Amino acid sequence: MKYNFLHIIYLFGSLSILSIGGGNTVLPEMHRKSVDAYHWMTDKQFADVFAISQAAPGPSILIVTLIGYKAAGYAGALVATLAMLIPAGLLMYVITRFWQSASEATWHHAVELGLAPIAIGLVFASGYVVSKAADHSWRAYVLTAIATVIFWKTKINPLIVMGIAALIGYFGLV
Amino acid sequence: MSETVPPIDAPKVVRDKISLWELGKTFNDIALMSFGGGLSAWSRRIIVEVKGWMDDEEFLSALTLCRVMPGANQVNLAVYVGTRFRGIAGAIATVFGLCLVPVLIALGLAVAYFHYNAVPDVEKILKGMAAAAVGLTLSMGLKTGAKFLKDPIALVFGVLAFLGAGLLRMPLLLVLGTLAPLAIWWGYRKYLATRKKA
Numbered sequence: 001m002k003y004n005f006l007h008i009i010y011l012f013g014s015l016s017i018l019s020i021g022g023g024n025t026v027l028p029e030m031h032r033k034s035v036d037a038y039h040w041m042t043d044k045q046f047a048d049v050f051a052i053s054q055a056a057p058g059p060s061i062l063i064v065t066l067i068g069y070k071a072a073g074y075a076g077a078l079v080a081t082l083a084m085l086i087p088a089g090l091l092m093y094v095i096t097r098f099w100q101s102a103s104e105a106t107w108h109h110a111v112e113l114g115l116a117p118i119a120i121g122l123v124f125a126s127g128y129v130v131s132k133a134a135d136h137s138w139r140a141y142v143l144t145a146i147a148t149v150i151f152w153k154t155k156i157n158p159l160i161v162m163g164i165a166a167l168i169g170y171f172g173l174v
Numbered sequence: 175m176s177e178t179v180p181p182i183d184a185p186k187v188v189r190d191k192i193s194l195w196e197l198g199k200t201f202n203d204i205a206l207m208s209f210g211g212g213l214s215a216w217s218r219r220i221i222v223e224v225k226g227w228m229d230d231e232e233f234l235s236a237l238t239l240c241r242v243m244p245g246a247n248q249v250n251l252a253v254y255v256g257t258r259f260r261g262i263a264g265a266i267a268t269v270f271g272l273c274l275v276p277v278l279i280a281l282g283l284a285v286a287y288f289h290y291n292a293v294p295d296v297e298k299i300l301k302g303m304a305a306a307a308v309g310l311t312l313s314m315g316l317k318t319g320a321k322f323l324k325d326p327i328a329l330v331f332g333v334l335a336f337l338g339a340g341l342l343r344m345p346l347l348l349v350l351g352t353l354a355p356l357a358i359w360w361g362y363r364k365y366l367a368t369r370k371k372a
Contacts, residue, residue: 057209058276061246088245114361117328121335134304147309169302
């Protein structure tokens, strides 16, 4: 028990730096360590905590807050969150400073121009991947399609559309 | 280096200092609006369309940078925006804004779960919202695509990135490692060409 904080800092601090490509990439390792190695929670609890972190707003990486809470209470939650945010955040800060300091350089413009089409391809890719996970029925695909057109072509506040979609889900229509 | 090249088309973006409170508040709003998903699409909508803090080109390249770097993409984007406008203090403000309320909500739900074994019954609501949130992501692709995929070569890069990372589920680093050098070379040629014209 008394090594919990060290384990928390070590685990999430290292996962922070390893999470290249986003937080989801280190989920399997997070699961392995918190369930099998440190016995902070059961398999079922991990799955439920994952569902809770998905249901809450904000970045889904906040699952670490919940694992930290289970491992060592509120202090554990805080330590786990900071351990996950700070290493990768500092690295990103350094890269941003470097990137900004070269904002007039030719290579900066070249990278910006070149990466734009790839970024758009990746946006479609994540839309595709998420729709495979989120849309379980043809009605869900129809909802996605209608929402896409509304967001794309109209100025209707997306929150209104999301509210209607929530109601549609609540009444079991998708 | 004595001659400075005039910008090709001066972006109509905010260049003033933005207060730390405004930065934190904005990312708090983005986090709360994204209940149900579509965090990047919400970020673009607020940062580019509503606030005008960046143009699409900068936003897209920043987003790619955030994907390559370790860390959650949205936390990285918060660091990028905060750093760009207010340095380290700005980065702390945006990350704090993005995470504080969601952490409290998630923690509240976790306490209910571990002590009372209550799991929030939001599954059905989230199903509807997740389907619509995908629409938000796709509309972001369509809006920016109309602007940046006009060039046939750009379109090829976009389609290949989609095929690799989407349909084939190839690792991101492999997709970017292959496409990015070629795309940056293409971007370099294109930048030189537009500069000559200007």
